[in-house]
Protein backbone atom coordinates (compact mmCIF):
# COMPACT_ATOMS: atom_id res chain seq x y z
CA UNK A 1 0.00 0.00 0.00
CA UNK A 2 1.30 3.46 -0.88
CA UNK A 3 2.53 5.64 1.97
CA UNK A 4 0.88 9.04 1.77
CA UNK A 5 2.80 12.09 2.84
CA UNK A 6 0.06 14.06 4.53
CA UNK A 7 -0.17 17.76 3.79
CA UNK A 8 -0.68 19.97 6.81
CA UNK A 9 -4.24 21.26 6.99
CA UNK A 10 -2.98 24.74 7.85
CA UNK A 11 -1.01 25.04 4.65
CA UNK A 12 -3.12 27.09 2.23
CA UNK A 13 -0.44 27.65 -0.36
CA UNK A 14 0.21 24.09 -1.41
CA UNK A 15 0.81 23.24 -5.04
CA UNK A 16 0.59 19.77 -6.52
CA UNK A 17 4.40 19.71 -6.53
CA UNK A 18 4.38 19.65 -2.72
CA UNK A 19 2.15 16.62 -2.27
CA UNK A 20 2.08 12.90 -2.98
CA UNK A 21 -0.44 12.27 -5.73
CA UNK A 22 -3.04 9.52 -5.64
CA UNK A 23 -2.11 6.51 -7.72
CA UNK A 24 -5.62 5.98 -9.07
CA UNK A 25 -8.24 8.69 -9.65
CA UNK A 26 -11.86 8.06 -10.64
CA UNK A 27 -13.98 10.81 -12.17
CA UNK A 28 -17.76 10.79 -12.53
CA UNK A 29 -18.02 13.14 -15.51
CA UNK A 30 -21.36 14.68 -14.55
CA UNK A 31 -23.18 17.93 -15.32
CA UNK A 32 -23.12 18.08 -19.12
CA UNK A 33 -26.91 18.45 -19.38
CA UNK A 34 -27.13 21.27 -16.82
CA UNK A 35 -24.22 23.07 -18.49
CA UNK A 36 -26.11 23.04 -21.80
CA UNK A 37 -29.41 24.03 -20.19
CA UNK A 38 -27.81 27.06 -18.55
CA UNK A 39 -26.80 28.23 -22.02
CA UNK A 40 -30.13 27.48 -23.69
CA UNK A 41 -28.47 24.69 -25.71
CA UNK A 42 -29.62 21.10 -26.31
CA UNK A 43 -28.23 18.52 -23.85
CA UNK A 44 -26.16 17.00 -26.66
CA UNK A 45 -24.12 20.24 -26.84
CA UNK A 46 -23.21 19.60 -23.20
CA UNK A 47 -21.93 16.14 -24.07
CA UNK A 48 -19.82 17.55 -26.92
CA UNK A 49 -18.30 20.09 -24.52
CA UNK A 50 -17.84 17.37 -21.87
CA UNK A 51 -15.95 15.19 -24.36
CA UNK A 52 -13.47 18.07 -24.90
CA UNK A 53 -13.01 18.42 -21.15
CA UNK A 54 -12.34 14.68 -20.95
CA UNK A 55 -9.56 14.99 -23.57
CA UNK A 56 -7.90 17.87 -21.66
CA UNK A 57 -8.17 16.34 -18.21
CA UNK A 58 -7.00 12.88 -19.29
CA UNK A 59 -3.95 14.49 -20.89
CA UNK A 60 -3.31 16.58 -17.78
CA UNK A 61 -3.51 13.54 -15.47
CA UNK A 62 -1.02 11.71 -17.66
CA UNK A 63 1.30 14.76 -17.74
CA UNK A 64 1.42 15.13 -13.96
CA UNK A 65 2.17 11.43 -13.48
CA UNK A 66 -1.13 9.86 -12.42
CA UNK A 67 -0.81 6.09 -12.91
CA UNK A 68 -4.49 5.13 -13.31
CA UNK A 69 -7.47 7.26 -14.32
CA UNK A 70 -10.98 5.80 -14.54
CA UNK A 71 -13.62 8.01 -16.13
CA UNK A 72 -17.34 7.26 -15.89
CA UNK A 73 -18.67 8.04 -19.35
CA UNK A 74 -21.94 6.07 -19.65
CA UNK A 75 -23.71 3.98 -17.04
CA UNK A 76 -25.85 0.85 -17.40
CA UNK A 77 -28.76 3.13 -16.39
CA UNK A 78 -28.07 5.86 -18.95
CA UNK A 79 -29.90 3.88 -21.69
CA UNK A 80 -33.11 5.28 -20.12
CA UNK A 81 -32.37 8.64 -21.71
CA UNK A 82 -34.01 9.89 -24.93
CA UNK A 83 -32.85 8.02 -28.03
CA UNK A 84 -31.30 11.14 -29.64
CA UNK A 85 -29.22 11.80 -26.54
CA UNK A 86 -27.93 8.21 -26.33
CA UNK A 87 -27.11 8.28 -30.06
CA UNK A 88 -25.22 11.55 -29.70
CA UNK A 89 -23.15 10.13 -26.82
CA UNK A 90 -22.36 6.97 -28.85
CA UNK A 91 -21.24 9.14 -31.79
CA UNK A 92 -18.89 11.02 -29.46
CA UNK A 93 -17.40 7.72 -28.24
CA UNK A 94 -16.85 6.66 -31.79
CA UNK A 95 -15.16 9.95 -32.75
CA UNK A 96 -12.87 9.68 -29.75
CA UNK A 97 -11.93 6.08 -30.48
CA UNK A 98 -11.12 6.80 -34.13
CA UNK A 99 -9.08 9.83 -33.11
CA UNK A 100 -7.27 7.87 -30.40
CA UNK A 101 -6.17 5.20 -32.90
CA UNK A 102 -4.89 7.61 -35.54
CA UNK A 103 -3.57 10.57 -33.52
CA UNK A 104 -2.21 8.94 -30.39
CA UNK A 105 0.22 6.50 -31.97
CA UNK A 106 3.25 7.92 -30.16
CA UNK A 107 1.40 8.32 -26.93
CA UNK A 108 2.23 6.52 -23.71
CA UNK A 109 -1.39 6.12 -22.50
CA UNK A 110 -2.79 2.60 -22.15
CA UNK A 111 -6.50 2.66 -23.08
CA UNK A 112 -8.91 0.14 -21.55
CA UNK A 113 -12.68 -0.07 -21.58
CA UNK A 114 -14.60 -1.27 -18.56
CA UNK A 115 -18.27 -2.18 -18.65
CA UNK A 116 -20.48 -4.58 -20.57
CA UNK A 117 -19.26 -4.22 -24.15
CA UNK A 118 -21.37 -7.07 -25.52
CA UNK A 119 -24.23 -4.68 -26.32
CA UNK A 120 -22.20 -2.50 -28.69
CA UNK A 121 -22.50 -2.93 -32.47
CA UNK A 122 -19.61 -4.68 -34.30
CA UNK A 123 -17.99 -1.45 -35.58
CA UNK A 124 -17.84 0.00 -32.06
CA UNK A 125 -16.55 -3.28 -30.68
CA UNK A 126 -13.81 -3.30 -33.29
CA UNK A 127 -12.74 0.22 -32.32
CA UNK A 128 -12.74 -0.69 -28.63
CA UNK A 129 -10.58 -3.74 -29.27
CA UNK A 130 -8.23 -1.90 -31.63
CA UNK A 131 -7.64 0.85 -29.07
CA UNK A 132 -6.87 -1.70 -26.37
CA UNK A 133 -4.67 -3.78 -28.63
CA UNK A 134 -2.67 -0.83 -30.02
CA UNK A 135 -2.00 0.67 -26.59
CA UNK A 136 -1.49 -2.41 -24.44
CA UNK A 137 2.33 -2.40 -24.47
CA UNK A 138 2.72 1.27 -23.61
CA UNK A 139 4.19 2.26 -20.29
CA UNK A 140 2.21 5.37 -19.33
CA UNK A 141 -1.03 6.06 -17.48
CA UNK A 142 -3.78 3.45 -17.67
CA UNK A 143 -6.97 5.17 -18.81
CA UNK A 144 -10.08 3.11 -18.01
CA UNK A 145 -13.10 4.37 -19.91
CA UNK A 146 -16.28 3.17 -18.20
CA UNK A 147 -18.86 2.68 -20.93
CA UNK A 148 -22.09 0.81 -20.26
CA UNK A 149 -20.55 0.34 -16.84
CA UNK A 150 -22.47 -0.40 -13.65
CA UNK A 151 -20.92 -1.47 -10.36
CA UNK A 152 -23.77 -3.88 -9.68
CA UNK A 153 -23.62 -5.34 -13.18
CA UNK A 154 -19.87 -5.84 -12.72
CA UNK A 155 -20.45 -7.76 -9.48
CA UNK A 156 -23.28 -9.84 -10.97
CA UNK A 157 -20.93 -10.91 -13.77
CA UNK A 158 -18.16 -11.73 -11.31
CA UNK A 159 -20.56 -13.85 -9.20
CA UNK A 160 -21.67 -15.77 -12.30
CA UNK A 161 -18.06 -16.44 -13.33
CA UNK A 162 -17.13 -17.65 -9.84
CA UNK A 163 -20.31 -19.77 -9.53
CA UNK A 164 -19.52 -21.49 -12.83
CA UNK A 165 -15.99 -22.32 -11.67
CA UNK A 166 -17.43 -23.84 -8.48
CA UNK A 167 -20.01 -25.79 -10.46
CA UNK A 168 -17.33 -27.12 -12.82
CA UNK A 169 -15.21 -28.23 -9.88
CA UNK A 170 -12.41 -25.73 -10.70
CA UNK A 171 -12.89 -23.80 -7.49
CA UNK A 172 -13.50 -24.71 -3.86
CA UNK A 173 -16.15 -22.46 -2.24
CA UNK A 174 -13.96 -22.02 0.83
CA UNK A 175 -11.22 -20.35 -1.20
CA UNK A 176 -13.52 -17.48 -2.30
CA UNK A 177 -12.18 -14.29 -0.75
CA UNK A 178 -12.06 -10.54 -1.40
CA UNK A 179 -8.95 -10.93 -3.56
CA UNK A 180 -10.73 -13.39 -5.85
CA UNK A 181 -13.56 -10.92 -6.32
CA UNK A 182 -11.10 -8.10 -7.09
CA UNK A 183 -9.48 -10.44 -9.63
CA UNK A 184 -12.85 -11.25 -11.24
CA UNK A 185 -14.01 -7.69 -11.99
CA UNK A 186 -13.13 -5.34 -14.87
CA UNK A 187 -10.30 -3.62 -13.00
CA UNK A 188 -8.49 -6.89 -12.17
CA UNK A 189 -4.81 -6.30 -11.52
CA UNK A 190 -5.22 -2.57 -10.89
CA UNK A 191 -5.05 -0.76 -7.55
CA UNK A 192 -8.32 0.52 -6.07
CA UNK A 193 -9.10 4.20 -6.64
CA UNK A 194 -7.68 6.48 -3.94
CA UNK A 195 -9.72 9.51 -4.93
CA UNK A 196 -13.09 9.79 -6.68
CA UNK A 197 -14.07 13.21 -7.97
CA UNK A 198 -17.69 14.06 -8.76
CA UNK A 199 -18.26 17.43 -10.40
CA UNK A 200 -21.79 18.90 -10.60
CA UNK A 201 -22.36 18.74 -6.84
CA UNK A 202 -24.26 15.43 -6.53
CA UNK A 203 -23.58 13.43 -3.36
CA UNK A 204 -23.96 9.90 -4.73
CA UNK A 205 -21.98 7.15 -6.42
CA UNK A 206 -24.54 6.42 -9.19
CA UNK A 207 -23.25 2.83 -9.38
CA UNK A 208 -19.57 3.76 -10.00
CA UNK A 209 -16.80 1.39 -8.84
CA UNK A 210 -18.89 0.01 -5.95
CA UNK A 211 -16.45 -2.72 -4.92
CA UNK A 212 -13.27 -0.79 -5.68
CA UNK A 213 -14.27 2.38 -3.81
CA UNK A 214 -14.47 0.79 -0.34
CA UNK A 215 -11.77 3.16 0.96
CA UNK A 216 -11.71 5.83 -1.73
CA UNK A 217 -11.77 9.49 -0.68
CA UNK A 218 -14.64 11.39 -2.31
CA UNK A 219 -14.34 14.93 -3.54
CA UNK A 220 -17.66 16.47 -4.60
CA UNK A 221 -17.20 19.70 -6.55
CA UNK A 222 -19.72 22.33 -7.57
CA UNK A 223 -18.32 22.90 -11.05
CA UNK A 224 -20.15 21.28 -14.02
CA UNK A 225 -18.00 18.83 -16.00
CA UNK A 226 -17.70 20.91 -19.23
CA UNK A 227 -16.32 23.81 -17.09
CA UNK A 228 -13.88 21.56 -15.19
CA UNK A 229 -10.29 22.84 -15.51
CA UNK A 230 -6.89 21.47 -14.56
CA UNK A 231 -7.01 23.95 -11.64
CA UNK A 232 -10.10 22.10 -10.34
CA UNK A 233 -8.21 18.83 -10.50
CA UNK A 234 -5.33 20.45 -8.57
CA UNK A 235 -7.83 21.59 -5.93
CA UNK A 236 -9.14 18.03 -5.53
CA UNK A 237 -5.59 16.66 -5.32
CA UNK A 238 -4.64 19.14 -2.60
CA UNK A 239 -7.86 18.40 -0.70
CA UNK A 240 -7.05 14.69 -0.99
CA UNK A 241 -3.53 15.24 0.39
CA UNK A 242 -5.05 16.82 3.52
CA UNK A 243 -7.32 13.88 4.28
CA UNK A 244 -6.43 11.43 7.00
CA UNK A 245 -6.88 7.94 5.53
CA UNK A 246 -7.15 5.31 8.23
CA UNK A 247 -8.39 2.18 6.41
CA UNK A 248 -10.15 1.12 9.59
CA UNK A 249 -7.09 1.61 11.76
CA UNK A 250 -6.38 4.39 14.25
Ligand code: IPE
Nearest residue numbers: 029030031032033034073074
Ligand atom coordinates in the same frame (compact mmCIF):
# COMPACT_ATOMS: atom_id res chain seq x y z
C1 IPE B 1 -23.00 13.27 -17.56
O1 IPE B 1 -23.74 14.45 -17.66
C2 IPE B 1 -22.91 12.52 -18.85
C3 IPE B 1 -23.61 11.22 -18.87
C4 IPE B 1 -24.28 10.72 -17.87
C5 IPE B 1 -23.55 10.46 -20.08
P1 IPE B 1 -25.30 14.44 -17.52
O2 IPE B 1 -25.90 14.28 -18.89
O3 IPE B 1 -25.77 13.47 -16.51
O4 IPE B 1 -25.57 15.92 -17.02
P2 IPE B 1 -26.67 16.39 -15.99
O5 IPE B 1 -26.45 15.60 -14.74
O6 IPE B 1 -27.99 16.11 -16.61
O7 IPE B 1 -26.39 17.84 -15.81
Ligand code: IPE
Nearest residue numbers: 028029030072073074075206
Ligand atom coordinates in the same frame (compact mmCIF):
# COMPACT_ATOMS: atom_id res chain seq x y z
C1 IPE C 1 -23.51 9.16 -13.57
O1 IPE C 1 -24.24 10.31 -13.84
C2 IPE C 1 -23.06 8.52 -14.85
C3 IPE C 1 -22.08 9.26 -15.63
C4 IPE C 1 -21.57 10.43 -15.34
C5 IPE C 1 -21.67 8.60 -16.82
P1 IPE C 1 -25.83 10.32 -13.94
O2 IPE C 1 -26.19 11.70 -14.33
O3 IPE C 1 -26.29 9.22 -14.80
O4 IPE C 1 -26.24 10.00 -12.45
P2 IPE C 1 -27.61 10.32 -11.68
O5 IPE C 1 -28.74 9.86 -12.54
O6 IPE C 1 -27.64 11.80 -11.45
O7 IPE C 1 -27.49 9.57 -10.39
Ligand code: MG
Nearest residue numbers: 030031032033
Ligand atom coordinates in the same frame (compact mmCIF):
# COMPACT_ATOMS: atom_id res chain seq x y z
MG1 MG D 1 -26.08 13.62 -14.51
